[in-house]
Amino acid sequence: MxxxxxxxxxxxxxxxxxxxxxxxxxxxxxxxxxxxxxxxxxxxxxxxxxxxxxxxxADISLPRLTTQEKGADGTIKLALRLSDGALIETVIIPERDHYTLCLSSQVGCAMGCAFCLTAKMEFRRNLSPGEITGQIILAREILGEEASRLTNLVFMGMGEPLANYEALLTALRNILHPLGFGFSKRRVTVSTSGLVPQLLRLSQEIVVKLAISLHAPEEGLRSQLMPVNRTWPLKELLSVCRRLKLPRGWRITFEYLLLEGINDSRATAQKLAWILRGIPAKINLIPFNPAPGLPFRCPSEERILAFQAELLKAGYTTIIRKSKGRDISAACGQLYARVA
Ligand code: SF4
Incomplete structure (x- = not known):
């Protein structure tokens, strides 16, 4: 059916x-x-x-809410069970005047990033378009009277969205359609670890905001942290970013996880500023959330600020993104659903 x-x-x-x-x-x-x-x-x-x-x-069933946890900062993590028993997580993040929903696109992830807990899960399968948009429906139900304040979506939950391209595209079409979910294209962000051909294709097929997980400004280190770099090296990724046709005034967000002693020096920040030249870019710095089983640490406040200062000096809008939901493992790279 x-x-x-x-x-x-x-x-x-x-x-x-x-x-x-x-x-x-x-x-x-x-x-x-x-x-x-x-x-x-x-x-x-x-x-x-x-x-x-x-x-x-015909069927119109939705994923089923199994648990919800609320963090001290108001972040709500939902565990959802799919029709085949698999579990995914989706996170409602409270912002100053709205909510953002962090959506999952796959059960697990096959990209193997060294700093990510989802990568430790076995990759099970892609989500269907309805399983992706079903997360919005369930989040709206949880928010109740406040559902209209859920205005922003980010594809930064479990999975690499561009590795599930066709389902992602269908879900995005329904998310943006005025008779569908009716989200503004300015408020929907697809984040990728850097699947170059799909990134190019997406930019030609639909207009949404793009975020690239960069995490290192040179090939060797990036390949160590993100195996995707061995297939689609930084050089090619950035070359495509330079060629993307963005709506006027739009910028690509580059996500940069700060790992103590690994990618957080001033010299690395200068290198990062240099490789992004010519790209309409803004940079989100994400101090690492320590988690059991991950061999990284979060840099000191001083080092984080020094890193940011170098990027600001080079003229980039650079935000230190405070990760929300740390106490309930809903922060960046910490989604890990056990299949019960
Ligand atoms: S960071 Fe993203 S792309 Fe990398 S393993 Fe985790 S979920 Fe997959």
Whole structure:
């Protein structure tokens, strides 16, 4: 049975037209799905016979919320069980005037970054488009009356989003569609470890904000930290970043995890500033969150500020991103769901 949450509006129109239904029926259903309808009976503007028929022939089930944990800073980590029993995590992050949802795109991750707990999980599978957008529906339910303040999405949870390209693209189309989830393209960020061909393709197929996990300004160190660099070296990644056609005024965010004694010296900051020249860039510095099983430490405040100062001096907007949800392991690189 197909899950209709995996369809774009166009695909849904085609599916229903094969059953003799007009395109506007698809639009009605598409809207209900984004609003979080749990069954066809809730879709009260559909004829009863069609509701009955769809109940027997199509699926609209969602991931199931298993647990939620709230951190001292208000961050909420949700564990969701998928239809095959796999678990994923999604994190609601409170900001000053809105919420951001950190979405997962895969069960586990095959990219093997040395500093990431998700990399320690076995990679199980890609999420379907409906499993990706289902995280938004469940987060909205948890937020209740505050759901309208969930305005920002970041694909920085479990998985490499661009390694699940087709599902990501379908999910993004539904996320941005005004009859779907209706998010602003300015408020949706896809983060990648640097899959060059998919990055190029994504920028040609849809407009959303892009974030690149860089973490090192030279090939050898980056290959040690991020095995993806052996396939798609920094040089090629940055060359593509220089060629991306971004909307006026947009910049690419470069994420840079600060690891004590490894990539946090002033000289490294200068090298980073140099390699990003010519790219409309802003830099997020993320002090490492120590976690059991990961052999890294967080640099001192002094070193972090000195690193930032070098980048500011070179003219880059550089933010030290305070990781939220540390106490509930919901911070960057700490999502790790056990398959029970
Ligand atoms: S940092 Fe991202 S891409 Fe790297 S292993 Fe972790 S989840 Fe995968």
């Amino acid at each position: 197909p899950n209709l949450r995996d369809f774009t509006l166009e695909a849904l129109e085609e599916y229903l037209s094969d059953q003799g239904q007009p395109p506007w029926r698809a639009r009605q259903i598409f809207r209900w799905l984004a609003r979080g309808a749990k069954n066809f009976e809730e879709m009260t503007d559909l004829p009863k016979a069609l509701r009955r028929h769809l109940t027997q022939t």
